[in-house]
Amino acid sequence: MATERVASWAVNLTYSSLPPEVVQAAVQSFYNWVGCAIGGATHPATTTALDALSPFFGKSTSTLLGNKATRQADASHAALLNGIASHVHDYDDTHLATIIHPTGPVASALLAQSEAVGGVKGDEFLTALVAGIEAECKLGLGVWPDHYDVGWHITSTVGSIGAAVAVGKLLRLQTTPMQHAISIAATQVTGLRDMFGSDTKSFHVGRAAQNGLLAAVLASKGYTGSLQAIEAKRGWSNVVSTVNTVDKQLSTLGSVWEIAANAFKPYPCGIVVHPVIDGSIQLHREIAPAGKNVKDIKSVVARVHPLVLELTGKKTPQDGLQAKFSVYHGGAIGLVLGKAGPAQYTDEVVLNSEIISIRDKITAIADEKLGADETEITVVFADGSELKKHIVHAVGSVQVPMTTAQLEEKFLDQASLVLGTEGAQTASKLAWGIQTSRAVETLVKDI
Template sequence: MKTVLERIARQLVSRPSFSALAMERAEDAIVDTIACMMAGMNDAAPQSVAAAFATEIKPDGPSLVFTGGRASRSVAALINGTAAHCLDFDDNFHPARAHASAVLVPALLSVATSSNDFSGPMLVRAYLAGLEAQSSVGVGTIPSHYNRGWHGTSTIGCIGAAAGVAVLLGLDEAQISHAMSLATSMASGPKGQFGTGAKPFHAGIAARNSVEAALLAQSGLTGRLDILERPQGFLDLFGGDEAAGWADLSWDEKHVIETRGLVTKLHPCCASTHRAIDAALDLQKEHGFSVEDIQRIDTKVGRSAVDNLAYPDPSDEMQARFSMQYCLAVALTNGGLSLGDFTPQAAIRPEPRCLMAKITMTSYSVEEERGVERLPHHVHIALKDGRRFSTERLHANGAIQRPLTDAQKLAKFKDCVRWSGRQDTDVTYASIKRLCSEDSVKAITDGLFTGRHSS
């Protein structure tokens, strides 16, 4: 009988093609993640990582580094993964409870920008393979693994991205299995780091580890192929008390990006806040009240969301991204959230504090969540004039059930480019999307980000 990793690898190599919808959604995710990398490249976290490895960054290294220069595939993936996730503007992937693209895209680009051998379509197909691998690993452990306190981005994300990198490198079925096995030994990252620079570093670690796992498998290193399900394996050690395992693992004819999709973020903060933000803004739009009219706001969210949102009175921009009180107060005051709301100065401004003090957050009970993958987040708003409003959200804006419009995608992209400090107009949504279809990813990125055109 084949192991779980062997079954996943077989699925990845046996899928004959991807639909136009799957390819389009993957391209959108790649463009969105590159925009987030650009926006994040000046943040303290990736800058610190780049400084730590400064001696390994050269003008003519193998792979593109978004903070500047070029480096080995490993170092490029580490820095770029940290940049992709540091502003918490990158997408979410519920089947793995992970920031799937913040690991996958930097890992794949570190390989694709190292040689002219990798085309845009190869990049997109490898992305879809890595996403399906993340989903497949998540089937056996989510949500128990995440609720236990593991950051799925740096655990499941690492294992799945290793499969994606292996596919991009053209490895065979057995090598893909071993790449995932080796990545399982590298999977790490506690959610207790949320609200610090270590949290985006998790995405960088996972991207680097996934690249190295694939390269090691390519060179002949092997691991146990039953490491997910065996005693003292991933499920046993990381699964949590209610992990289901992979007995029911199966795949639809349609790719998971079509059936479950990604959640493209509209707000640059922890996704645990998004459904409450969207619900509160729905109520404000419908009933026309101002923040001065509000007497009290009560929110009810999932248990893991309460764990994630540990900063009711944030003292810096990292903590602010993980504060329901801050995010909800600023969103209702300004009609939304922007990158400018998460700076050291913005995070400690006194203006939102009055409304923040009126916001409470409670969670579902263990019994309410048991056996249910996803429950809606509730918002109840009481006004000073006695009126009461309530609503709920099962899906945030940006989910495939509530997709962003083309105008919203473009506005987000432009906001990220502006935040990066680039003054030129060479980097456009269309120019980034071109790298998904051209013969050489390296040629496109060299022209856009290094001022050189590859021969």
């Protein structure tokens, strides 16, 4: 049965059984998550939530990454707030087969509880992280794509289960209590796609982390739920989707590692926009050598996978959050500015007249023959001349992964805006050290 299978597998998973590439992927996933959480710590969505919820904080045990004023909160609120911060820029990792952002819910819960417990070693932490990510991604594959298409935000709907499995692993739950933890998490289904472009999208990730942590802690004290929460007729998989291949997906637990296919974003926006940004940045570099000017652009046509328009078809975004779901803004900043980092997704840039002018000249056309990470862009200038770019696989895809140097550049680019250059460099070094850490709470106390 699915619930028991996930629980038993996670309970029996050992660090020594993890292939080297899985450990490496886990370290990279944690490192990338830390950078994103620091980068999002000062975003209004994070600070507003902190301001609203701080009166309800309990005993301070767990770090709020990147927060200089309020260094700690209780584990539950730390999981929520770090989860919000890690996702608010849409810069976190992506399991491309399901568009799940797997590390946010799991690491946010796991780090908070690790600090509350104390003395958790790096190898223990990484094993629990892998257990949680594998559980959420396998379950996500089991209900994909129907679950997502109908309107659920799959990152959070499976994220609470992944977080529960990870924290349950940390708390050394045995199989039956782990089943209860999964059950308690599964009943807390969180996340509607209609929230994309608002503060609540990042809340989904934080809430999933918080829900999963709560589920595991309750189960550790004997709280119960259905032992068939995933597979029952009125259980999670059959309620949230009309498509259910969960058993098939779970059959590859421990042999096909989903975390090994985890991808990292070079741009802080919906991942389906990345091919257009990648191509637009490359075209930006070719415009001047070709004797042209951005102001001479008459029109731009981008042929894209149909999912691009479904997810990121906002033609006239009004702020930075909405722009993350605008293929038109992504193309405009690539062509005009030649880069697409957090600084290019501020409200000020979104409302800049030059960006708006180019954005209005972009037409996106759905083409089912193109891959999800592919695009064909044609820029037409006032004199009738053209520049074209075909991106077969965007940077950040499985085929063109970000390098370690690019991951570090991304980390420092985000973190320096919050911690300053020296603080960002320190945080980067500490985050890379998770694998050999003797106590996770010591690792993160200076981040």
